[in-house]
Structures are given as C-alpha cells and as structure tokens.
Amino acid sequence: MTDGAALPVPWLTVTERLPLFPLSSALFPGLVLPLNVFEERYRALVHDLLELPDSGPRRFAVVAIKNGQEVAPTGQDGRDSGAAAGLGDDPLAALYAFGCVADAAGISHRGEEGFELVATGVTRFRLLSVDASGPYLTAEIEELPEETGTGAGALVPEVTRAFRAYQKKLAGSRERTLSAQELPDDATVLSYLVAAAMIVETPAKQQLLEATDSAARLTEELRLLRRETAVIDKLPSLPAVDLVQQAICAN
Template sequence: MTTARLPLFPLNAVLFPGLVLPLNVFEERYRAMMRELLKTDESEPRRFAVVAIRDGHEVAPSAPGMPDGTAAPEPGPTAGFGPEPLTAFHSVGCVADAATIHERPDGSFEVMATGTTRVRLLSVDASGPYLTAEVEELPEETGEGSGALAEGVLRAFRSYQKRLAGARERSLSASDELPDEPSVVSYLVAAAAVLDNPSKQRLLEAPDVAARLREELKLLRSETAVIRHLPSLPATDLTKTPTSPN
C-alpha cells in the first residue's frame, strides 16, 4: 500500500475525489501550510490531505470565509483538537491538489483545490507550524453491479433534486449531461445530496463503489419520501459549494 506524509487540513466538511474545494485560509497554521505548498513548482501537484473533524470537536468560529476578529489567536497547530489530534479526526479523508493558491495583501490565502484520492490516516505529527499526517492510499474497488446501481442512483437523484428544488425550478433532466462512470456518479451524488457530515463520511468510507451506490440509493429514497411530505422548499443550488473557512 502506498503511503505518504502530507500537510493535514482538517475541515468541518467531507471532501470527495473529483470535487472542487474552495478555501479561504486565514489562520496562521494554515497560512504557513500554503506558503510551504507554494514552494512546490507549479508543474508538480501541490497536495495536502483533507479530513473531516469528528462531531464535538473544533467548529468554525464564524460564517464561511469570514474570520472572527474577536477570537483569541490560535496558539499552535493542534489548537482546538486536543492533546491527541488523531482522535479528533475521521480516519478516512481525501487528498486535495491545490490548482491555485492566491495570497492576499493581508497574508491570507484564497485557494482552489480538487479532491483526488481517498486516504486513511495512520498518524498525525504536530511538531511543525502546521499538522502533517502519514496517510495510505485506499484502493478504488468497483464492486459487483455498479453499472446498474449507478443508473438507479441517477434516476433517484433526479427525483430527489426535483422534490428539493420544487417543480417550478430547474432540475436535472434526461437531456442533461451526467457522468456514466459509476465511481464518478457515486462521488458526485455523495457531494451534491444535502446530507449531514456523518452520512457523507460513511459514503466516503464505503468499501467499494457498489456499496457506496447502494447506500446512496437508500438515502435518496428516504430523503425524497421525507421531502414529499414537507411544505414547498425554496430552490437549492445543489452544485454550489460554499467557501470553507479554516
């Protein structure tokens, strides 16, 4: 199994392979990480690992993208994560490749990254200015019947989105271009469905693509049934990801 040591960026969100991750970086520990990543030549991937923070641990102190000016300065790389940061994070995360890292005049960074491969967290090192982790890459097994499952998930997702957005709003139609690769479908739907972080984390950790698709089918049918009995909801843009604060 391939292992690597990468900078570690914990978030109150789950990143999936193939999905875009915009970041607004203002804490000093993550600024230091971005300054280090900028030393990597643009022709090489600027990789870091993203892991979701377990419920009950650090939460973003302010609205997305807006630093809290009244908050106490972060004292170090483990701030908010306790003496054993490994226990504060979910064990499976995703490698992110920073396509653009833009430093603002105030020293904060605007970053656009993309999820690439799933990894398992083996250890966390807090000896530097930011956390690093030893991770091992997880294989992407297809599983049995993934093709038919992907078709079923896309049908269920269309119904789910239509119910969520309202019949008068635009929703996916048969003419819309959608991926047909089962693994891509599994991650796209996992990211786009309005689910809590524990549900998304379970989907990320699924042992293979077919298992992830089966779980999504159950979740989508369940969520669609609930929405059907609710009053009309405002249109929701399922493909728009808010900027994640650090």
C-alpha cells in the same frame, strides 16, 4: 513458513506524509474545494505549498472533524494556540479515520486577509498518524485503491433516477430543467458526485467516503436518496438548489 497462514507484506503498504487540513465536512475525489485561508497555521501550510514547483502537484490531506472545531480559539494575544488548536489533546482521535488527498490548482494571495485556494479532491486515504509538532498539522496517510465492486453498473440508472427525483423535490415549484444536466454514467464518478451533492449530515457523508467500493457507495446512496426524498415530501417548499453545479466534478 507457517502452515497456510498469510503473512503481512509491509513493503506493499505505501505511506506518505502530507500537510493536513481538517474541515467540518468530507471531501470527495473529483470535487472542487474552495477555501478561504486566514488562520496563521493554515497560512503557513499554504506558504509551504507555494514553495513547491508550479509544474507539479501541490498536495495536502483533507479530513473531516469528528470531535472539535475547524476554526481555532484565539488567545489573549489574538493568536491561535498551536497546530492542533480546536482538536484537543489527541488530534488523531478528533478526526475521522478516512479522508481525501487534495491538489491545490489555484492559490491567490489576499494580503493581510490570507489566501484564496481552489483545490480538487484526488484520491481517498486512511489516516495513520497525526503530527502536531510543527506550525501546522501533518499526517501520515495510506492511499486507498478505487474498486468498482460487483453490480455497480446496474446501480447507475437506479441511482440516477433517484437523484433526479431528489433534485425535483428540493427544487419544488421553481424546478429547473433537470434533463439538461448530464450525469456521468461512470459508476465511481457518479457515486462521488451524488455523495458530495446530497444534503445530509457529516457522519452520513463520511460513511459514503469510507465505502469499500463504488457498488457499496451507490447502494447506500440509493437508500439515502429514497429516505431523503420521502422526508422532503413532508416538509414545506424549499428554495431551488442546483446540486450538480454545487458538486462540480473534475472527471
């Protein structure tokens, strides 16, 4: 036994290997994700999901692309160049280190056009490794616990007010009746809905996904909402946007 030093407990770290679907943006728990699947590698992924029992989850990992492209370049024969196409020689380095597990609740086959897939974000994960040896990428992941954090409850009304002000600025003169749109009072659910609905660049969304707890996420969202609302004040009028409906929350 060492003199007071904490030793790692490897059996407490639970990892899982899942099919990996890189996207150009971050997915959040509770968010509904529609996908049109047409590339050969992702068709193979969906075929394998369909082999799983209807009664159980059909889980895959979604992670945002940091360096690379979502749609693979094609070769002279019209086929893509492999599981890691578009992500370079080191797909792990091309992806962000945190993502979200998705559950494919609905899959429709569209013949030669591929598949339409509707999935829901389930839980966040840390990306540990990527395997490009198969027909599509797979990832070893470690699921992350949901922590509320200190002061999250007190931040809920502040973020709700700031989000409504942000909505109003985006909607402009064609503003809808925002009071009719119920926002969740659960700190974690609200933090993910706002994160998904805000129109900000991918690095900012990724930072929200990676927040250590709901309180930290809400704190950063409050800062971003105030910043973006101030920016919109200085822009020409924008078309009405129903952000809550765009960020459908399953909770």
